Amino acid sequence: MSSVDRNIANEQQINSEESARGTVAGLFTDHVKAQQALDQLKSDGFSDDRIGMATAESENRPHAGFWDKVRGTFGDRDHTRTAEDFRDSLSAQGITADQARYFDDQLRSGGILVTVRTDGGRAMQALRILQENGADTGSGAVSFARNERSSNEAAGERRIELLGEVLRVHKERVQSGEVRLRKEVITEQQHIEVPVTREELVIERTAVSGDRPVSEEIGSEQEVRVPLTEEQVRVEKQPVAREEVRVGKRAVQETREVNEPTRREELKVDKQGDIPEKKRRAS
Numbered sequence: 001m002s003s004v005d006r007n008i009a010n011e012q013q014i015n016s017e018e019s020a021r022g023t024v025a026g027l028f029t030d031h032v033k034a035q036q037a038l039d040q041l042k043s044d045g046f047s048d049d050r051i052g053m054a055t056a057e058s059e060n061r062p063h064a065g066f067w068d069k070v071r072g073t074f075g076d077r078d079h080t081r082t083a084e085d086f087r088d089s090l091s092a093q094g095i096t097a098d099q100a101r102y103f104d105d106q107l108r109s110g111g112i113l114v115t116v117r118t119d120g121g122r123a124m125q126a127l128r129i130l131q132e133n134g135a136d137t138g139s140g141a142v143s144f145a146r147n148e149r150s151s152n153e154a155a156g157e158r159r160i161e162l163l164g165e166v167l168r169v170h171k172e173r174v175q176s177g178e179v180r181l182r183k184e185v186i187t188e189q190q191h192i193e194v195p196v197t198r199e200e201l202v203i204e205r206t207a208v209s210g211d212r213p214v215s216e217e218i219g220s221e222q223e224v225r226v227p228l229t230e231e232q233v234r235v236e237k238q239p240v241a242r243e244e245v246r247v248g249k250r251a252v253q254e255t256r257e258v259n260e261p262t263r264r265e266e267l268k269v270d271k272q273g274d275i276p277e278k279k280r281r282a283s
Contacts, residue, residue, distance in 0.1 A: 026135025037133035164264030198230030
């Protein structure tokens with residue numbers, strides 16, 4: 001594989017790793033194109049708090065108009081950082097150490113760095129927007145790191161990278177349960193007392209005093225009919241609404257603690273003999 005092919009493969013690997021982390025970064029040398037990228041990111045739904053920007057100096061006169069537009073659209077942005085803070089900030093967002101050093105070096109030429117924190121599903125979309133507007137998304141980071149290491153080795157300096165593990169927490173929505181609501185018919189016996197009335201036959205006999213003559217003859221037919229009535233109970237069942245049940249869902253937020261062991265590497269120096277040592281911290 002040629003060196004050009006290796007560089008292309010390394011760039012594709014960087015972009016793939018960046019997309020998997022959900023954080024992408026692009027370096028602009030033209031503030032107009034940087035503004036176009038910011039406008040397109042916002043119009044595509046990327047919120048203000050997920051977009052970061054950085055320049056090399058606080059009094060960057062060529063970009064004064066650019067920052068005025070940024071403040072008008074996105075609000076105030078802290079775009080000035082020391083080299084150490086800047087690299088730490090990029091690393092905290094998931095940018096590799098080689099890319100952080102590369103962007104730091106390129107920013108000193110007066111560029112503008114735009115970072116976008118996204119979920120995994122939209123990382124490629126943000127990366128495409130930055131590249132379409134002319135951003136350098138770290139294509140030269142691998143060769144820059146190689147040249148930097150070659151320069152240090154030529155000067156008699158060797159480097160050891162101390163690695164450490166950090167926790168990346170991801171949330172996934174899963175079904176925790178299911179509730180079924182259905183109606184069940186319950187039969188129960190109801191006892192109701194209903195007052196009713198009925199008619200009874202009442203016969204009263206009264207003795208007649210004296211001899212009162214009558215016109216009928218003895219033995220003639222005479223019949224009296226008295227109908228008697230009563231109330232009867234008729235039961236009718238009719239469905240009526242007794243209660244209404246409303247079913248819905250609501251989101252309840254809670255905090256869960258995640259405890260997981262992480263490993264990190266520490267430097268151990270074994271000396272033989274009286275060797276002077278001078279410690280310095282790289283900028």
